[in-house]
Amino acid sequence: MQAPLSIHFIIIGGGISGLSAAIALRRVGHEVTVLEKGDGRTNKGYGGVRMAPNMSKILFHWGLRDKLLQVAAPSKPLLFSKFETGEVLGTQLWSDELLAETRGQFMCTTHAELLQFFYESAVAHGAKIRLSTEVSEIDPEEAKVTLSTGEVLTGDVIIGADGERGLCRRLVLGRPERVTPSGVTLFDTIYSTDRVMQGVDEELAKLCALEDNTVFVAFGANRAATGYPVHKRKDIAF
Numbered sequence: 001m002q003a004p005l006s007i008h009f010i011i012i013g014g015g016i017s018g019l020s021a022a023i024a025l026r027r028v029g030h031e032v033t034v035l036e037k038g039d040g041r042t043n044k045g046y047g048g049v050r051m052a053p054n055m056s057k058i059l060f061h062w063g064l065r066d067k068l069l070q071v072a073a074p075s076k077p078l079l080f081s082k083f084e085t086g087e088v089l090g091t092q093l094w095s096d097e098l099l100a101e102t103r104g105q106f107m108c109t110t111h112a113e114l115l116q117f118f119y120e121s122a123v124a125h126g127a128k129i130r131l132s133t134e135v136s137e138i139d140p141e142e143a144k145v146t147l148s149t150g151e152v153l154t155g156d157v158i159i160g161a162d163g164e165r166g167l168c169r170r171l172v173l174g175r176p177e178r179v180t181p182s183g184v185t186l187f188d189t190i191y192s193t194d195r196v197m198q199g200v201d202e203e204l205a206k207l208c209a210l211e212d213n214t215v216f217v218a219f220g221a222n223r224a225a226t227g228y229p230v231h232k233r234k235d236i237a238f
């Protein structure tokens, strides 16, 4: 379906939100310019990311299933254990019936690969993406943005996709975002699968079922850990 009137959207921020908005708008024929202050390689590091079916189903609907499968692996089993003892508590499966209802897949990949996937897909859909381009001022009434270089761009509509601490949120709220510390610290890292599996006994290795891209979850007292295979199972993201 094509929109009866083509509108020029300026999207501030080329993360997952900005690039997916760009694809959606290009699909119906709008003009799209994405302004991203970073270099486009990664904006959340190189760690892992799990994609719920409510996201993958949209990408499937957009005809991006095969491209997505090149960077993300479908995962069905979740293995739960106790953090302190390693005792296995049980497994849960994304059943075929449940997945059919969601119309998506639960998938594992990395932030950097996912961002690259969105970037390439947005470009293939005809979005204009300007990297290393920082917006320093926004005039929402005139749909006008001023870049840090002083250049001024005008569109019909501005979409704010510049993240939780971006300019747009401040503009909409009318004040700087008040960040309340949650008291929780999150670490993320990636290890080679060979290294992680060293010394794991046969019984547990069988349960891990890496070939099924199992997601491991360990619950403890005020702490938890999760791990899942990425990079075609060469590494495990924690």
Ligand SMILES: Cc1cc2nc3c(=O)[nH]c(=O)nc-3n(C[C@H](O)[C@H](O)[C@H](O)COP(=O)(O)OP(=O)(O)OC[C@H]3O[C@@H](n4cnc5c(N)ncnc54)[C@H](O)[C@@H]3O)c2cc1C
Binding pocket: 012, 013, 014, 015, 016, 017, 018, 035, 036, 037, 038, 043, 044, 047, 048, 049, 050, 051, 052, 133, 134, 135, 136, 161, 162, 163, 164, 166, 167, 186, 188
């Ligand atoms: C360690 C970690 C693990 C996570 N794991 C998961 C997970 O497993 N599953 C999941 O669903 N979610 C996960 N998340 C959350 C998920 O990554 C975020 O919700 C998502 O990336 C937000 O995307 P976004 O595009 O809205 O914002 P962002 O990714 O923050 O993108 C905003 C973009 O705007 C750009 N920008 C900002 N200001 C300007 C400006 N003035 N001019 C131009 N550009 C600007 C920034 O450079 C950035 O690229 C995780 C997050 C972290 C940090």
